[in-house]
Amino acid sequence: MTRLRTRPPKPQPPAQVEEGPMGSRFHPTQPPAERRNLDNSHGAPGRSNPPDTAATETKSRKRSAAAAEWDVPQRSGGAVIPASYSRGNAVDPNQPDAGCPPQTRNNEQCILDFTIFDPDAPVIFPSDYYRIVDKESIDQKTPQEDKKVTQKLFPAGWQPGGSISNEMKESLIVKSASRGINADPEPPQFTTMIRERRINETPQPxxxxxxxxxxxxxxxxxxxxxxxxxxxxxxxxxxxxxxxxxxxxxxxxxxxxxxxxxxxxxxxxxxxxxxxxxxxxxxxxxxxxxxxxxxxxxxxxxxxxxxxxxxxxxxxxxxxxxxxxxxxxxxxxxxxxxxxxxxxxxxxxxxxxxxxxxxxxxxxxxxxxxxxxxxYGKGSLYHRLGNLVANDLGRKFFLYSRSLISTERCEKSKSGVESAFVVALQSINSRGPIDPGIPSWFVSAHTLLLRGDSISKFIAYSQEFCALLHLRIAQNLKLNGAGMYLGVPNIAAMLQYGEEEGILRNMFIDSHKLSSEAKLQRAMQYWAKHSTDPPRNTPEDEISSPTATFSTPLEKLSYSTYLAFFTLSTVLSHTHIDEIMPFVHIFLAFIWSLALVPDAMICVEREIPWSKITKFLNSLDQDHASILRLESTNFPIYDRTLFSQIPDDFSIRGQIWSQGIYPDNFFLNPLPKDERGFDTKSSKDTRNERCLWYGYRLASCERWIQLFTDEKTGDRDFRLTSLAEHLEATAKHPDVFKPTQGAIPSRSGRSQPARKRKDR
Incomplete structure (x- = not known):
């Protein structure tokens, strides 16, 4: 293989200061010029550097871009000759392969065997192309004064003997560093990143x-x-x-x-x-x-x-x-x-x-x-989400119900409920091998209530739903997600699905005029004065005839209250199952929001299953809950997690009744979307403490439950007040949804005649 030879170095002005990052004369791999047996070596003018750049005789490094800009092609007899070579090296243009193509960009090598990975590596030149000058002749020459500086790098009117600004110098250094390659024995000392362009002028207003x-x-x-x-x-x-x-x-x-x-x-x-x-x-x-x-x-x-x-x-x-x-x-x-x-x-x-x-x-x-x-208070978003749900009737109805009781109600969701009712009714009336599930009975009962349809059909569908729910919970049905789907629609029914004539709905909206602190203060003052007042018989005292329909807002409120708290009573019958926690947590939050609006609580307090709520609160773990947070009136923020929310919070936020529960900016740093669908150890602990906190708040009203502390052990437990016992004794929802005499729920949840006992 022919030995590689380099092209001659470019002329350079006398050194003044330290050498630029690419201003060395020779590549480290070049042998000294005086050792080569080269003939006809003519002197060449020395290199000229722009101001503030110089060259030294130290270890070789790449030339600066500023020095490269000096290498302007010159012409001799029609042939283009690099400016760094003497005119004695010119080749006859009439000879084959004579001359060299002009440079088109900075530091571009006009050679036959150019390699992009190492532009400074030695290359082979025919002896008649260029003649390499020796090192001594380079040192003896001075820069040529007739050379022109290319305008690509320097500003117009600048002369080689002048000075440049600091910004221009920085630009030259960055440009020279950007020429660095991975094969350099010494990498450039500057980064190759180009800085963002400075904006000197901001648009005027x-x-x-x-x-x-x-x-x-x-x-x-x-x-x-x-x-x-x-x-x-x-x-x-x-x-x-x-x-x-x-x-x-x-x-x-x-x-x-x-x-x-x-x-x-x-x-x-x-x-x-x-x-x-x-x-x-x-x-x-x-x-x-x-x-x-x-x-x-x-x-x-x-x-x-x-x-x-x-x-x-x-x-x-x-x-x-x-x-x-x-x-x-x-x-x-x-x-x-x-x-x-x-x-x-x-x-x-x-x-x-x-x-x-x-x-x-x-x-x-x-x-x-x-x-x-x-x-999160815009109901149309939940309406659109409900439209996207394909094969989950319970979730679809949950989203439509949520849309109707959001602070920005979406009226279109009523048509969505009707479409869900059609699917549920087809499932109920079908004679196929698969019996209707919980969602079918549940959606059908709610649609009749929303329509103002037959009361007797509403009661029948509700009985089927509650019987099947009781059976499924006993079979360890997981209510983590389904609990939210059942709780929110029941609350929506009590608010009459956000309609303007809704009794509780209007009471909650009126309470929004007060701040959270003022609302709490007014409620506590009211219950302190009326903690022992007898209840008002606001719900319908008489159950309507089987042929009657829902004709008044009071009737809708009464029967929706019966359904909501009968469902809660059914769920609280299984306090040993952890999966009921999300559902109960949502209803405890709703009951506390009712207590903050005394007029609303008076309407429904008789139907709340206070004894089962007390039993549930006593079954919770109080050892790992903070007593300071439980006794405080401030909303409890669990301090052992990165996020303050639990999955239940995202199901009830933005609704008419939940405005006074959460503090301001509670959802500013929300739980990630992919973590809202399942429970963790921290979310379970948070929910446990939240339920206890709602119990402490209800006990502070001293009307329905009380908190007692054992002087010997220090244990705390909840007990019913005498008024709460009287309220439960007069509740009507057990009679309304009492199963038909002689009927038992089948495996599918349908009521069937009682089987006759065989004689023995």
């Missing part, structure tokens, strides 16, 4: 406001154009590809102008004023309506011809919405909800059981839950 005004005018014009284009196609039976593309173009342009407008609101100097303007002119809702939803409905009405165009548009808007989540976080809740809607639209374009449809449904669900974390 007036300029931003004027730009925003122009964008607003453009948005208004494009909105009008989109409306006109949509009106043009109404009479057309089928659209051409050009018409579809034209519609998509206008709607995308509208969304892009909105994006530009929202970006202007992020500057600190004007974000407050612009944000107020955006809210005043309702810009985000306008973008969602005119730019997205209206057009999607047009495309949806023209399926399947519009399917491909709809996929294209949805994907484009989906990507832009994800950008807006980061660039315009002030409207994050709206962007997250829109992302859930877009994923749902995309899901609707796929076949029923396809993998793509399942994937899009999961995406939509995740976006809706993320939006709920931002605004």
């Amino acid at each position: 007036n300029k931003l406001l004027s730009e925003s005004a122009k964008l607003y005018e453009a948005i208004s014009g494009i909105e009008l154009t989109c409306a006109l284009e949509a009106a043009k196609i109404q009479a057309l039976e089928k659209l051409t590809a050009q018409q579809w593309n034209n519609l998509i173009m206008w709607h995308q342009r509208l969304i892009h102008r909105h994006h530009d407008l929202y970006v202007c609101t992020q500057y600190p100097t004007t974000c407050g004023d612009l944000f107020k303007l955006l809210v005043a002119h309702k810009m985000p809702p306008r973008m969602l309506h005119h730019g997205i939803y209206a057009f999607l409905e047009v495309m949806k009405s023209r399926l399947p011809d519009s399917r491909n165009y709809m996929i294209q548009f949805v994907q484009h808007v989906y990507d832009l919405m994800q950008v807006l989540v980061e660039s315009a976080p002030r409207f994050k809740n709206m962007w997250l909800e829109c992302l859930g809607d877009l994923a749902a639209y995309r899901m609707s374009l796929e076949s029923t059981f396809s993998e793509e449809r399942i994937t899009r449904a999961k995406q939509s669900t995740n976006w809706y839950y993320a939006a709920a974390d931002e605004n």
Whole structure:
């Protein structure tokens, strides 16, 4: 193999200070020039460095980018010759393979055998191409004054003899360091990361406001154009590809102008004023309506011809919405909800059981839950989540019920309940081998109550539900998730599903005018004065006839109260089972919220199973609970976990009745979504302490239960008051839902005639 030879070093000015990171004369692998038997070695001018750079005779390192900029090609007889070589090395351009192509970028090697991995490695040159000058001739030469400095690196008008600014020097150092390669024996001493460009000027407020005004005018014009284009196609039976593309173009342009407008609101100097303007002119809702939803409905009405165009548009808007989540976080809740809607639209374009449809449904669900974390009182989010549930009737009804009693009620959920009732009724009336489950009876009973239908049918369905629930709990049915699905709808029924005529619903809404502290103080003062007052017979004293229907709000409140607390009584009959804890925890929170609104508690206190609640509280573990937290009026925050919430909290937050329970910012750092579906040791301990705390709070009212401390052992236990015993004795729910005489629940939960005992 032919021995590798290097190209000659570039001329360099006399050294002044320390050498730059790439300013050495020779590569470490080059042998001394005087040892080579080279003929016709002519002197070459020495190298010239720009100011503030120099070369030394120490260990060789890579040349700086500043020095590389000096190597400007020169021409001799039409052939391009690197500036670092003398004109004596020029080759006749008429000879074959003569000359060298000009340099096109900094530090680019014009050689035949160039290797990108090691640009300074020795390479083979034909002897007639270049002639290498020796080291002594290089030291004797001075920089040529007629060389021109390339304008790529230095500013206009700068001369080699002048000085450069600190910013320019830093830029040169970074550029030279960026030329480093992995094969260097000495890596460059500077990082190869280029710093972010400095912004010297911040847009003035007036300029931003004027730009925003122009964008607003453009948005208004494009909105009008989109409306006109949509009106043009109404009479057309089928659209051409050009018409579809034209519609998509206008709607995308509208969304892009909105994006530009929202970006202007992020500057600190004007974000407050612009944000107020955006809210005043309702810009985000306008973008969602005119730019997205209206057009999607047009495309949806023209399926399947519009399917491909709809996929294209949805994907484009989906990507832009994800950008807006980061660039315009002030409207994050709206962007997250829109992302859930877009994923749902995309899901609707796929076949029923396809993998793509399942994937899009999961995406939509995740976006809706993320939006709920931002605004957990918005009922429409839970309505959309209920629509996405496919094969879980209990969960679907839970989400619809939650939507109806949220602080921002969604009226559409009533139609969702009707659709769930159709499925439940089909299961009940079917003659198949599989008997109806708990959800079918439960949903059917609630739908009759919501409709104002037959009272007798409501009682019959409720009896079937309670009998089957008792049987399933005895068979170790896990109520961790199902407990939430049963508890929230029962509470929603007592609030009459958020309807304006609801008795308890209006009482809770009136109490929202007070702060949490004022509400607690008023409630404690009331119960201190009326702790022994006789109960009011607010619920219906007489059970209606079998042919009657729910006609008044009082009737609906009475029978919903019977169902809710009969269900609680059924569950509390199994205190030895840990799986009932989530359900009981939710109801204890609800009972405490009733105590904070005395007028509401007086309406229903007679039906609450106080004796079973007392028994349940005494069965809890008090040894690992903090006495200080239990005795405090402040909401207990368990200090042994990173997150303050437990899965139950996410099922009842944002509802009309739960506003006075949790402290402010309790959900500011929420439990991760993937950890809300199962219990841990810490969540169980937290729930245990929470239930005890609700017991302590109810005992502080001194009306229904009392707390006693054993002087010898120090143990504390809960006991009923005489008034609570009287309340339970007059409760009507045991008589309303008492099983039919001579009937027992079958394995499926249906009531069947009692079997005759065989004679022995």
